[in-house]
Amino acid sequence: MHHIARKPLRSLALAVAAMALAFGTLAHAQETPNVGGTLTVGYHNSLQVLDVMGTTSTRDEIWQLVFEPLITMDANLEPAGILAESWTVSDDGLSWTFALRHGVTFHDGQPMTAADVEASFERLMTIGARRGEFDRITSMEVVDDHTVVFHTDGPWGALPETFSMPSGAFVVHPAWVVEELGEDLMGIVQVDLMIGTGPYQVVEVVPGERLVFERFDFYTQPTGEPSGWAGPRGQYVDRIEVLPITDEATRSLALFAGEVHIADQLPPEDVARMDADPGTVGIYREPGRRTYLKFNDKQGPFTDLNLRRAVQVAIDLEEAMFTQGPEEAWRVNPFLRFQEGQWMWDGELLEEYFPADLERGRQLVAESDYDGEVIRYLTRTDLTDVFRPTTVILELLRDLGLNAELLVVDGATFSSIRRDLSTWEIKSAGGGSVVPLSYLDASGIDRNGEDWAWVTEEWHEQLDIIATDLDDENRREAVLELNRIAAEAAGEIWLGDIFSVVGVRSNVQNAPDWHYMRLFDVWLD
Amino acid sequence: MLTFIIRRLIVTIPVVLMVGIAAFLLVHLTPGDPAEFFLDPDAPVEEVDRIRARLGLDQPIPVQFALWFGGVLQGDLGTSFHEQRPVIDMFVRAFPPTLYLTFTSLLLAIFIAVPIGIFSAIRQDSLLDRFATVFVLIGVATPNFWLGLLLIQLFAVQLGWLPAQGFVRPEVDVWRSFQSLILPSIALGYSGAALIARMTRSGMLEVLRQDYVRTARAKGIDENRVNYVHALRNAFNPILTVIGLAVVSLISGSLVVELVFNFPGIGRLVVDSVFRRDYPVIQGSLLLIAGLTILVNLVVDLLYAVTDPRIRYD
Numbered sequence: 001m002h003h004i005a006r007k008p009l010r011s012l013a014l015a016v017a018a019m020a021l022a023f024g025t026l027a028h029a030q031e032t033p034n035v036g037g038t039l040t041v042g043y044h045n046s047l048q049v050l051d052v053m054g055t056t057s058t059r060d061e062i063w064q065l066v067f068e069p070l071i072t073m074d075a076n077l078e079p080a081g082i083l084a085e086s087w088t089v090s091d092d093g094l095s096w097t098f099a100l101r102h103g104v105t106f107h108d109g110q111p112m113t114a115a116d117v118e119a120s121f122e123r124l125m126t127i128g129a130r131r132g133e134f135d136r137i138t139s140m141e142v143v144d145d146h147t148v149v150f151h152t153d154g155p156w157g158a159l160p161e162t163f164s165m166p167s168g169a170f171v172v173h174p175a176w177v178v179e180e181l182g183e184d185l186m187g188i189v190q191v192d193l194m195i196g197t198g199p200y201q202v203v204e205v206v207p208g209e210r211l212v213f214e215r216f217d218f219y220t221q222p223t224g225e226p227s228g229w230a231g232p233r234g235q236y237v238d239r240i241e242v243l244p245i246t247d248e249a250t251r252s253l254a255l256f257a258g259e260v261h262i263a264d265q266l267p268p269e270d271v272a273r274m275d276a277d278p279g280t281v282g283i284y285r286e287p288g289r290r291t292y293l294k295f296n297d298k299q300g301p302f303t304d305l306n307l308r309r310a311v312q313v314a315i316d317l318e319e320a321m322f323t324q325g326p327e328e329a330w331r332v333n334p335f336l337r338f339q340e341g342q343w344m345w346d347g348e349l350l351e352e353y354f355p356a357d358l359e360r361g362r363q364l365v366a367e368s369d370y371d372g373e374v375i376r377y378l379t380r381t382d383l384t385d386v387f388r389p390t391t392v393i394l395e396l397l398r399d400l401g402l403n404a405e406l407l408v409v410d411g412a413t414f415s416s417i418r419r420d421l422s423t424w425e426i427k428s429a430g431g432g433s434v435v436p437l438s439y440l441d442a443s444g445i446d447r448n449g450e451d452w453a454w455v456t457e458e459w460h461e462q463l464d465i466i467a468t469d470l471d472d473e474n475r476r477e478a479v480l481e482l483n484r485i486a487a488e489a490a491g492e493i494w495l496g497d498i499f500s501v502v503g504v505r506s507n508v509q510n511a512p513d514w515h516y517m518r519l520f521d522v523w524l525d
Numbered sequence: 526m527l528t529f530i531i532r533r534l535i536v537t538i539p540v541v542l543m544v545g546i547a548a549f550l551l552v553h554l555t556p557g558d559p560a561e562f563f564l565d566p567d568a569p570v571e572e573v574d575r576i577r578a579r580l581g582l583d584q585p586i587p588v589q590f591a592l593w594f595g596g597v598l599q600g601d602l603g604t605s606f607h608e609q610r611p612v613i614d615m616f617v618r619a620f621p622p623t624l625y626l627t628f629t630s631l632l633l634a635i636f637i638a639v640p641i642g643i644f645s646a647i648r649q650d651s652l653l654d655r656f657a658t659v660f661v662l663i664g665v666a667t668p669n670f671w672l673g674l675l676l677i678q679l680f681a682v683q684l685g686w687l688p689a690q691g692f693v694r695p696e697v698d699v700w701r702s703f704q705s706l707i708l709p710s711i712a713l714g715y716s717g718a719a720l721i722a723r724m725t726r727s728g729m730l731e732v733l734r735q736d737y738v739r740t741a742r743a744k745g746i747d748e749n750r751v752n753y754v755h756a757l758r759n760a761f762n763p764i765l766t767v768i769g770l771a772v773v774s775l776i777s778g779s780l781v782v783e784l785v786f787n788f789p790g791i792g793r794l795v796v797d798s799v800f801r802r803d804y805p806v807i808q809g810s811l812l813l814i815a816g817l818t819i820l821v822n823l824v825v826d827l828l829y830a831v832t833d834p835r836i837r838y839d
Contacts (some may be wrong), residue, residue: 046797048605048607048608048797048801049563049607049608054563055563055564056563056564056565056568057562057563057564057607129563129564129565129568129572129576130565130568130572131572132569132571132572167565168564168565184609185609186609187608187609187610188607188608188609188610189608189610190609206618206789207608207610207615207618208619208789208793208794208797209691209789243690243691243787244787245690245787246784246787246793246797247784247785247787249674249785250674250677250689250690250784250785250786250787253674253677253678253681253682253689253690254689254690254787256682256689257677257681257682257685257688257689258685259681259688259689259690259691382800409556410557410800411557411800412555412556412557412558412561412562412800412801412802413555413556413557415557415558415561415562416556416557416558416561417556447570448570449569449570449571
């Protein structure tokens with residue numbers, strides 16, 4: 001058993017120096033920040049898990065306070081170094097060399113070295129929730145304390161993006177923590193093992209009640225500009241208390257009552273009320289979440305391309321998204337993923353494939369083999385943004401002359417029965433993760449891990465370019481092509497993006513408006 | 526009396542066994558895969574299967590039941606899938622807030638409802654009686670989650686007198702703990718109070734029409750003595766029965782109220798666990814709630830003997 005003792009502050013002077021470095025780096029972009037105080041956050045998730053690597057159910061806003069990966073993503077979803085200062089790929093594309101930042105210290109006071117990266121990589125490949133995505137790595141080599149090399153079985157242009165993925169992330173734990181955990185997940189009460197290199201350290205976890213973090217005074221700031229998860233991290237407040245408040249209405253009321261400074265994931269309808277109250281402000285965070293319709297093209301009437309296209313040409317995306325609340329709360333987006341940065345946005349898709357032409361849709365139904373069988377439309381109640389367009393979609397299906405029935409279930413049931421393709425013909429779904437380009441393959445795979453019927457050889461060729469090509473331009477062209485293939489096949493219809501709403505008290509400055517909340521950048525007036 | 530208690534406790538064993546089997550089957554027959562909650566929706570099937578194996582869900586159902594129930598018989602309710610800690614530890618943490626909440630709600634209900642029920646029976650068809658009827662109707666018809674939200678809006682947001690959410694443990698701060706109990710107790714206790722008031726009124730009315738009450742009045746006994754000694758004592762057993770039912774109803778009602786008030790008790794634990802299909806926690810909670818219900822019924826049965834001398838258990 002490894003005994004842990006948190007190191008006391010070595011000296012006030014050192015702490016002040018660290019703070020000065022942090023503020024000096026950020027100050028040019030912001031007003032003079034206040035330092036100190038306790039930030040209280042009403043959080044939507046019950047936060048029962050904090051093992052970043054072992055599961056994908058941890059919350060990025062929370063673990064990013066404590067743990068750090070080699071590479072993270074900026075606001076354009078592009079890879080940016082955090083613990084890695086830089087990286088290069090060999091001419092043959094088979095070896096990636098990472099230079100680690102010097103002077104990085106874990107919360108237990110020990111320096112972070114290549115040995116810790118090696119141990120963490122081994123843990124990732126043993127219990128990592130996303131370990132399958134790292135299969136292309138054949139070995140890892142420690143060159144010296146601050147240099148590591150990853151060898152791959154072929155060129156893998158998507159390596160930096162895969163490393164930057166926040167969900168199930170490749171974060172760096174101290175080697176002794178990895179040894180202590182073995183093949184177990186890190187339990188939510190194992191505070192002594194929650195040792196990272198992040199700007200805040202865990203000081204208390206009371207499951208279901210609160211998670212308390214305090215500024216890590218020996219934090220060494222990454223370089224660059226704050227963007228997305230990249231760049232320097234503010235560390236303005238002394239302490240951050242996260243209260244899991246899972247009920248949306250209670251979270252909102254706690255904000256209005258002044259019991260929390262920030263309440264996340266509020267309904268868009270609350271924004272007007274927050275703006276009208278001098279004590280609160282409502283903020284939309286982009287890109288937010290996505291919602292889409294998926295056809296079962298392996299069984300039932302939607303095996304017929306004409307029937308899928310009928311829905312595609314008839315659907316009015318504006319009308320479907322209008323159910324998501326005020327116009328500021330959403331945008332139409334029939335593209336496979338978000339519009340930000342690396343995601344090539346092709347507005348022509350909208351006019352070409354989604355003309356909102358009901359008559360043309362009816363013609364396509366008439367041209368199809370559809371003979372009036374029941375179409376089960378599967379949807380879930382636990383994700384509001386997935387459920388909201390349901391009535392519009394159901395009405396559309398019936399307007400097209402389809403015998404549609406609604407099948408409404410809770411989230412857990414939905415996750416379970418969607419695999420059984422004999423139970424549904426069309427389903428609503430959604431997602432919130434900002435993911436790298438290489439994750440576009442998800443659109444072509446059903447929940448049993450097999451290709452949908454519409455997936456072609458050409459689809460796989462484009463995916464292969466996105467995954468392996470070392471030239472980003474080639475990869476981006478492949479993304480555009482992939483979107484066109486998807487739209488042509490009409491296997492799924494992406495409706496749009498719904499922006500998350502966060503409510504903040506008016507004394508909260510530098511409030512988060514990106515997809516994720518950078519809590520470490522907030523200060524209090 | 527002791528023999529009765531022992532006999533009742535022995536009868537409890539097969540009941541708990543049945544509840545255990547029912548809880549296990551209900552949880553496992555409900556659609557939803559706990560492994561899915563550890564992974565992204567896009568996770569490959571092999572990863573889901575790996576998590577299932579880690580959670581022991583790849584074993585045949587009878588084996589899973591034997592392992593779980595074998596543990597229960599030894600006092601081990603298993604380990605939470607998500608929090609990776611013993612379910613017993615989670616109960617030890619979550620049970621006191623629920624106990625405080627249920628107890629204060631019950632006290633509130635009894636102290637409001639019993640006097641209202643008595644007075645409205647004594648003054649049948651009076652203004653007070655009509656007021657009591659309205660009180661009961663509103664209490665029965667108002668969902669406690671909605672009442673909870675209204676209370677938060679008024680007393681926490683508008684007036685700022687009481688906290689909107691959360692629970693402060695008494696060992697941390699007694700006064701703040703009391704404050705944090707007030708709104709949830711009202712939200713939870715109101716429907717129970719309405720039920721108790723209604724039953725108290727009808728119980729009293731029935732007794733007040735009995736011959737011995739008329740005889741007592743004919744003998745010139747003081748009206749208060751007739752009402753509170755002769756009548757109330759005899760009306761008390763049905764009231765006790767309703768209070769027992771109200772306790773069970775308060776425990777189940779706490780599921781919603783704890784969610785609304787972000788109260789870290791058994792109710793919220795159950796709801797969170799159901800949403801995440803955390804089987805060991807759900808199963809353990811059902812056993813706990815069943816055990817509590819049996820215990821409350823036993824206590825009520827024993828109290829019958831205290832309030833009514835005609836009842837003997839020996």
